[in-house]
Amino acid sequence: MSVLTTQTPAAADAWTAVCPSALLAAERGTAALLPGGEQAAVFRTAAGELYAVSNIDPFTGAAVIARGITGDRAGEPTVASPLLKHVFSLRTGLPLDGEGPGLATYPVRERDGQVEVGTADGTADGTGGGRL
Amino acid sequence: MARLIVIGNGMAGHRLVDTLTRADTGRAWQVTVIGEEPRPAYDRVALSSYFDGASEDDLLLGDLSDRADQRLAERVRAIDRERRTVTTDAGTTLGYDALVLATGSTPFIPPVPGADLPGCHPYRTIEDLEAITASARGAATGAVIGGGLLGLEAANALRLLGLDTHVVELAGHLMPAQVDQGAGALLARMVADLGVTAHTGTATSAVTAGPDGRASGLDLGDKVLPADVVVFSAGIRPRDDLARRAGLELGPRGGAAVDDACRTSDPHIYAVGECASHDGTVYGLVAPANAMADTAADRLLGGTASFTGADTSTKLKLMGVDVASFGDAHGRSEPGALDVVVNDAASRRYAKLVVSDDATRLLGGVLVGDASAYGTLRALVGRELPGDPLELISPASSGAGAGAAALPEDAQICSCNAVTKGDIGAAIGEGACDVPGLKKATCAGTSCGSCVPMLKTLLADAGVEQSKALCEHFAHSRADLMEIVRATGTTTFSELIARHGTGRGCDVCKPAVASILASLGNGHILAGEQAGLQDTNDHFLANMQRNGTYSVVPRIPGGEITPERLIVIGEVAREFGLYTKITGAQRIDLLGARVEQLPAVWARLVDAGFESGHAYGKALRTVKSCVGSTWCRYGVQDSVTMAIDLELRYRGLRSPHKLKGAVSGCARECAEARGKDFGVIATDKGWNLYVGGNGGFTPRHAELLASDLDSATLVRYLDRFLMYYIRTADRLQRTAAWIESLDGGLERLREVVVDDALGIAADLEADMAAHIDGYADEWRGVLEDPDKLARFVSFANAPDTPDPTISFDTVRDQPVPSAPVPLGMPRPANAAPAATAVEA
Ligand SMILES: Cc1cc2nc3c(=O)[nH]c(=O)nc-3n(C[C@H](O)[C@H](O)[C@H](O)COP(=O)(O)OP(=O)(O)OC[C@H]3O[C@@H](n4cnc5c(N)ncnc54)[C@H](O)[C@@H]3O)c2cc1C
Ligand code: SF4
Numbered sequence: 001m002s003v004l005t006t007q008t009p010a011a012a013d014a015w016t017a018v019c020p021s022a023l024l025a026a027e028r029g030t031a032a033l034l035p036g037g038e039q040a041a042v043f044r045t046a047a048g049e050l051y052a053v054s055n056i057d058p059f060t061g062a063a064v065i066a067r068g069i070t071g072d073r074a075g076e077p078t079v080a081s082p083l084l085k086h087v088f089s090l091r092t093g094l095p096l097d098g099e100g101p102g103l104a105t106y107p108v109r110e111r112d113g114q115v116e117v118g119t120a121d122g123t124a125d126g127t128g129g130g131r132l
Numbered sequence: 133m134a135r136l137i138v139i140g141n142g143m144a145g146h147r148l149v150d151t152l153t154r155a156d157t158g159r160a161w162q163v164t165v166i167g168e169e170p171r172p173a174y175d176r177v178a179l180s181s182y183f184d185g186a187s188e189d190d191l192l193l194g195d196l197s198d199r200a201d202q203r204l205a206e207r208v209r210a211i212d213r214e215r216r217t218v219t220t221d222a223g224t225t226l227g228y229d230a231l232v233l234a235t236g237s238t239p240f241i242p243p244v245p246g247a248d249l250p251g252c253h254p255y256r257t258i259e260d261l262e263a264i265t266a267s268a269r270g271a272a273t274g275a276v277i278g279g280g281l282l283g284l285e286a287a288n289a290l291r292l293l294g295l296d297t298h299v300v301e302l303a304g305h306l307m308p309a310q311v312d313q314g315a316g317a318l319l320a321r322m323v324a325d326l327g328v329t330a331h332t333g334t335a336t337s338a339v340t341a342g343p344d345g346r347a348s349g350l351d352l353g354d355k356v357l358p359a360d361v362v363v364f365s366a367g368i369r370p371r372d373d374l375a376r377r378a379g380l381e382l383g384p385r386g387g388a389a390v391d392d393a394c395r396t397s398d399p400h401i402y403a404v405g406e407c408a409s410h411d412g413t414v415y416g417l418v419a420p421a422n423a424m425a426d427t428a429a430d431r432l433l434g435g436t437a438s439f440t441g442a443d444t445s446t447k448l449k450l451m452g453v454d455v456a457s458f459g460d461a462h463g464r465s466e467p468g469a470l471d472v473v474v475n476d477a478a479s480r481r482y483a484k485l486v487v488s489d490d491a492t493r494l495l496g497g498v499l500v501g502d503a504s505a506y507g508t509l510r511a512l513v514g515r516e517l518p519g520d521p522l523e524l525i526s527p528a529s530s531g532a533g534a535g536a537a538a539l540p541e542d543a544q545i546c547s548c549n550a551v552t553k554g555d556i557g558a559a560i561g562e563g564a565c566d567v568p569g570l571k572k573a574t575c576a577g578t579s580c581g582s583c584v585p586m587l588k589t590l591l592a593d594a595g596v597e598q599s600k601a602l603c604e605h606f607a608h609s610r611a612d613l614m615e616i617v618r619a620t621g622t623t624t625f626s627e628l629i630a631r632h633g634t635g636r637g638c639d640v641c642k643p644a645v646a647s648i649l650a651s652l653g654n655g656h657i658l659a660g661e662q663a664g665l666q667d668t669n670d671h672f673l674a675n676m677q678r679n680g681t682y683s684v685v686p687r688i689p690g691g692e693i694t695p696e697r698l699i700v701i702g703e704v705a706r707e708f709g710l711y712t713k714i715t716g717a718q719r720i721d722l723l724g725a726r727v728e729q730l731p732a733v734w735a736r737l738v739d740a741g742f743e744s745g746h747a748y749g750k751a752l753r754t755v756k757s758c759v760g761s762t763w764c765r766y767g768v769q770d771s772v773t774m775a776i777d778l779e780l781r782y783r784g785l786r787s788p789h790k791l792k793g794a795v796s797g798c799a800r801e802c803a804e805a806r807g808k809d810f811g812v813i814a815t816d817k818g819w820n821l822y823v824g825g826n827g828g829f830t831p832r833h834a835e836l837l838a839s840d841l842d843s844a845t846l847v848r849y850l851d852r853f854l855m856y857y858i859r860t861a862d863r864l865q866r867t868a869a870w871i872e873s874l875d876g877g878l879e880r881l882r883e884v885v886v887d888d889a890l891g892i893a894a895d896l897e898a899d900m901a902a903h904i905d906g907y908a909d910e911w912r913g914v915l916e917d918p919d920k921l922a923r924f925v926s927f928a929n930a931p932d933t934p935d936p937t938i939s940f941d942t943v944r945d946q947p948v949p950s951a952p953v954p955l956g957m958p959r960p961a962n963a964a965p966a967a968t969a970v971e972a
Contacts (some may be wrong), residue, residue: 009955012404017929017931018928018929019929023922023928024928025663025664026664027636027664028663028664030928031927031928031935032927032928032929033926033927033929033933034538037936039927039935040936041578042928045636046626046636047636056937060678060679061679062678062679062680062937062939063680063935063937063938064668064676064680067671067672067676067727068229068639068668069638069639069642069643069665069667069668070636071605071635071636071637071638071639071641071642072605072635072636072637073604073638074604074635074639075635077636080638080667081641082667082669082676083676083678083680085639087638087639106658
């Protein structure tokens with residue numbers, strides 16, 4: 001079985017601007033292209049928390065996570081892949097419907113009115129997601 | 133292995149072989165079934181559903197071909213008891229060690245002149261029904277001779293075939309075998325409401341012939357009743373000719389006489405079903421036939437089972453009228469038996485209980501119009517009454533006095549499968565928590581289904597609550613939320629979840645609420661907060677495909693399209709490198725558009741006059757049509773115009789699940805309307821409306837809701853049907869499952885839609901009118917609004933860069949998604965985006 005890291009990455013070597021803060025609507029994802037060709041799905045919950053996970057649905061290989069529906073499972077913020085409806089934690093990237101691959105997570109922050117996603121040497125943090 | 137031969141592959145023969153081969157684990161018997169009919173055994177009880185659209189396959193009973201040697205379309209001519217052989221009309225002679233007669237019965241055709249004219253039919257086999265259908269073609273009038281249970285079923289069939297239908301009954305009232313005079317009179321009034329005229333106390337002296345030599349009418353002595361089709365349903369005669377010629381003892385009214393072991397006077401020969409006479413009685417019902425088959429099977433395996441007579445209680449729904457009789461309905465079993473009667477002709481309700489002379493024990497009864505108390509009352513037969521008998525059948529307390537709680541533990545709840553209240557209680561104790569669970573654990577409710585309401589009551593009495601919660605965020609069902617939204621005028625999800633739910637929502641409740649808000653007409657589905665609720669398909673007004681691209685399906689109402697528009701679709705597909713395919717719903721699917729291409733694709737389509745086809749939504753999809761009377765030589769109505777009118781009327785209508793419709797121009801049904809949620813089929817006089825069909829995982833044929841409607845009435849009924857569905861169905865519940873879930877099923881639906889039993893018809897029509905007024909093309913709405921357009925980008929920080937994971941291969945000259953990337957191995961980031969190659 002996959003072993004997945006569960007902590008949100010803290011540090012990043014580089015930050016990529018996604019969009020102006022005002023354009024990141026609550027409870028709806030946005031896709032961002034990262035240096036090196038990776039893709040992140042960035043979300044803001046209704047409570048104002050920011051999350052970024054890999055945009056690639058590990059079950060289908062399609063870049064669609066940003067177009068999933070957000071919500072919560074007993075308080076845990078979630079996104080459901082629009083293709084086969086697998087639900088992932090936005091916080092940890094872990095799949096919430098049993099075992100299986102999860103999503104890599106990225107550091108995300110707001111700076112100078114911009115939403116930014118961080119990458120460590122061009123790779124997503126965590127061993128998770130589509131990578132195993 | 134010993135050789136067993138079963139003569140007759142009907143219901144009793146099938147049951148016997150099924151029971152025997154299941155229990156015969158030691159393989160004691162090698163079984164051969166010889167059946168005269170050309171097909172495997174089918175459910176004769178459900179025969180009339182053929183006219184409601186059941187196919188031959190729907191009627192077939194379980195396949196036994198791997199457990200018994202079946203010889204179909206072969207008739208046994210003679211039995212040689214000395215040699216123990218049977219000879220068939222194919223000239224084959226087969227030896228047996230044991231023989232079972234299961235030859236059933238033949239319809240009795242009264243010996244009146246003209247009974248053998250073309251156009252006269254019995255009503256017993258699939259072939260009979262096919263022949264009746266053929267005779268009804270081009271006919272205007274029909275008559276059934278015999279007003280019993282079967283006769284009324286046959287009358288309904290003629291009615292469904294569009295004939296002006298009459299029933300002629302010799303006795304003084306309808307269904308004389310089951311019900312009394314009072315109930316019969318009410319029945320006559322109720323079938324008259326449906327357009328069937330009953331002539332009781334009337335004898336037929338001849339069938340008259342028309343100039344073409346076919347049946348043309350019934351001579352009733354004082355008058356001639358016109359009848360192009362005549363169906364005989366005047367009782368049955370056991371098929372005992374084989375038994376008679378073999379010298380077996382017969383019963384007083386025919387039938388091979390059998391003892392409690394179902395054995396005839398020859399110990400090697402058994403008889404079961406309608407060809408057997410037990411204690412002088414020939415039963416004409418399936419439950420006793422099954423019980424006899426089970427008994428004989430057990431005896432053949434060395435058991436000691438006995439058949440000692442059968443309960444002839446029946447409950448049925450005839451032309452929408454509930455009729456039930458149970459126990460001793462005529463008060464003949466005990467001297468001094470008393471009748472307790474409630475006869476409310478105004479509200480079309482009749483109930484009679486037969487009780488012992490001291491009014492303490494229930495002997496039997498009859499219910500017409502409302503048979504909801506049947507389950508409890510039947511279980512009380514032969515027992516002490518729990519209270520005042522009148523209480524049990526007065527409408528106010530219907531069922532209340534006779535509540536399930538009043539029943540003793542050993543009362544039979546399901547008499548088809550002999551399941552007692554105690555058995556049900558035990559199953560609930562072991563964890564059965566819903567009706568399917570009880571069915572699985574006890575078999576109760578798996579045959580005629582009339583005990584299902586009792587099962588629900590018992591579950592409720594046991595305190596088992598069936599959760600209707602949508603998800604962890606709402607404890608309500610979709611229908612409840614619909615009512616809340618309607619009643620409170622709520623227009624946003626956040627308001628609804630704050631006041632009536634918990635948490636932030638999920639991919640179950642958000643789209644469900646979005647659909648409710650859209651059904652109630654809250655503007656563009658991508659306006660404001662609503663946008664965030666939509667499923668991804670609704671969010672981008674297109675269907676997401678496996679590689680993250682979308683399909684584009686413009687509306688082509690009724691499947692009719694001009695060459696000009698057809699060319700536009702071709703040009704758009706060519707320009708954007710899209711894969712094209714004709715769909716099953718008579719339109720064209722353009723696949724492979726990337727999210728950022730959608731506005732440009734749609735700009736072209738909207739320009740050419742196309743609108744969104746809502747292929748992405750839980751909404752009305754299409755109304756398919758055949759070419760109808762405009763072109764087709766068989767067509768009797770203009771199906772294309774009707775389909776287009778309906779599609780334009782209901783376009784954009786959001787619903788609990790997708791909705792499909794179709795219109796056929798005649799009964800040949802080329803548009804496959806009965807496979808749709810609503811199907812309209814033209815008749816000489818107007819339109820027949822069918823509802824509740826679907827294809828997919830569990831295909832279903834739509835059932836007839838109303839017939840011979842003029843166009844305006846058709847549209848009115850459809851408005852009501854669709855809105856009632858939208859208001860009350862569960863999330864992702866298609867019309868078929870929804871109708872099934874209504875208490876009273878299709879009949880209940882008919883009461884609401886046709887008879888306006890809830891008094892909400894005007895309200896439903898007003899809701900639909902509001903939908904039609906508020907309709908606007910969703911794609912035009914997006915193209916005209918920069919805010920909505922803003923979301924159609926690949927990346928927020930690189931809006932014009934195509935998603936690098938999307939690439940296409942070429943198959944048969946068209947682009948298709950490249951084979952999926954192996955799990956966990958995203959395409960190298962610097963790989964050339966092949967999608968551009970397609971566009972080039
Ligand atoms: C339209 C209709 C509706 C009904 N509705 C109900 C209902 O609601 N409730 C209810 O309880 N009952 C109902 N019945 C009655 C029920 O169908 C019968 O009681 C049941 O079918 C009896 O089973 P059986 O096997 O005895 O006879 P059948 O089912 O008639 O089977 C006898 C078979 O034997 C074959 N056969 C006869 N002679 C030979 C031969 N010499 N060689 C080879 N094969 C032979 C026949 O072709 C036939 O296939 C209905 C019947 C009809 C026609
Ligand atoms: S359903 Fe009837 S009218 Fe329509 S195409 Fe078929 S035969 Fe012709």
